[in-house]
Amino acid sequence: xxxxxxxxxxxxxxxxxxxxxxxxxxxxxxxxxxxxxxxAAKPPAPDDRFAFLTGPKKGEVVRAEDLALxxxxxxxxxxxxxxxxxxxxxxxxxxxARFDPAALSDETRARAAxxxxxxxxxxxxxxxxxxxxxxxxxxxxxxxxxxxxxxxNAAEVIGGPAPRPLAALGLKLKDGVVTVASxxxxxxxATQG
Numbered sequence: 611x612x613x614x615x616x617x618x619x620x621x622x623x624x625x626x627x628x629x630x631x632x633x634x635x636x637x638x639x640x641x642x643x644x645x646x647x648x649x650a651a652k653p654p655a656p657d658d659r660f661a662f663l664t665g666p667k668k669g670e671v672v673r674a675e676d677l678a679l680x681x682x683x684x685x686x687x688x689x690x691x692x693x694x695x696x697x698x699x700x701x702x703x704x705x706x707a708r709f710d711p712a713a714l715s716d717e718t719r720a721r722a723a724x725x726x727x728x729x730x731x732x733x734x735x736x737x738x739x740x741x742x743x744x745x746x747x748x749x750x751x752x753x754x755x756x757x758x759x760x761x762x763n764a765a766e767v768i769g770g771p772a773p774r775p776l777a778a779l780g781l782k783l784k785d786g787v788v789t790v791a792s793x794x795x796x797x798x799x800a801t802q803g
Contacts, residue, residue, distance in 0.1 A: 651698035653798075654688035654779055658696070658790040660706060660728075661689045669695075673786045674726050677708035682743035683750060683761070685731055688790060701798045703731040704779065705740060705750060706788060707761050715763040721795070723781035726788055729765045730779075730798045733757055735772040737800040750776070773801060 660672040663685040667676065672686050683705040687697040696702045711725040718727060729750070731740050738754030749768060750759040757770030765776035780792030 649690060649692075649694045650696050651702075652690075652696055653699070653702060654696065654704065654790050654793065655690070656790050656792060657691050658688040659691075659784075660686035660704060660788050661695050662686055663703070672706060672788045674708060674724055674783055674788055675786060677706055677726060677788075679708055679710065679725075681707050681709070681748055681761070682745075683707040685739075685741060701730070701732055703739065704728050705731040705761075705776075707750075709762055713762050717764045718762060718778075721778050721780045721792070723783045723788065723791070726781055726783070727761055728779040728781050728788070728790075729759070729761065729776040730794060732776075732799040733772055734767075734774045734776060734797075734800055735770070740776065 662668050662670055662672060671689065677684060686704050686706055687695050687702055688704065689695050706726060706728050708726045711719055711722065714722055714725065733740050733752040733754065735752065735755055735757050738752050740750050740752045740759065742751035742753045744751050744758060747758060750761050750765065752770065752772065755771055757772035758768050759765040759776050760768050765778060767775060777794040777796040777798045779790055779794055782789050782791040
């Protein structure tokens with residue numbers, strides 16, 4: 611409609627003029643992030659530990675003994691060696707679970723630390739959180755569209771619409787503390803169209 615088009619152009623011009631007027635003030639204000647905030651958005655890196663996202667141990671460092679053998683998983687964020695929790699980027703959310711090492715596929719065992727596995731908690735279908743557990747299948751479940759992943763076999767898709775497995779992190783244990791040994795094995799989250 612001509613009226614709507616005219617109104618749209620008028621609003622666009624007003625926003626452009628306002629943006630140009632405020633630009634010098636924004637440059638004087640300095641960077642929007644501090645170095646610490648930038649560190650909290652970086653992806654998991656070798657020697658990061660993990661901090662519980664929820665529950666009675668929220669914010670505490672995850673130790674192998676904190677994880678129930680055979681699942682379910684716990685959600686955690688990586689924590690830099692300086693104590694900065696890397697929670698400013700939702701793609702950093704990780705799920706940790708512990709299994710008998712003999713129950714893991716060779717590929718999974720190679721990344722695991724004494725049976726502890728770590729995967730991205732972001733579903734490869736549409737980027738929802740993988741935050742549920744199927745007792746019947748001993749598997750990770752995306753609560754949005756019910757994609758199911760086998761944590762004992764490289765988070766292979768065993769049900770639902772997810773197009774690929776969850777990205778895995780290589781792990782090691784340092785005095786019982788679950789620690790990152792290597793970065794994500796693949797792309798985190800959903801594939802952009």
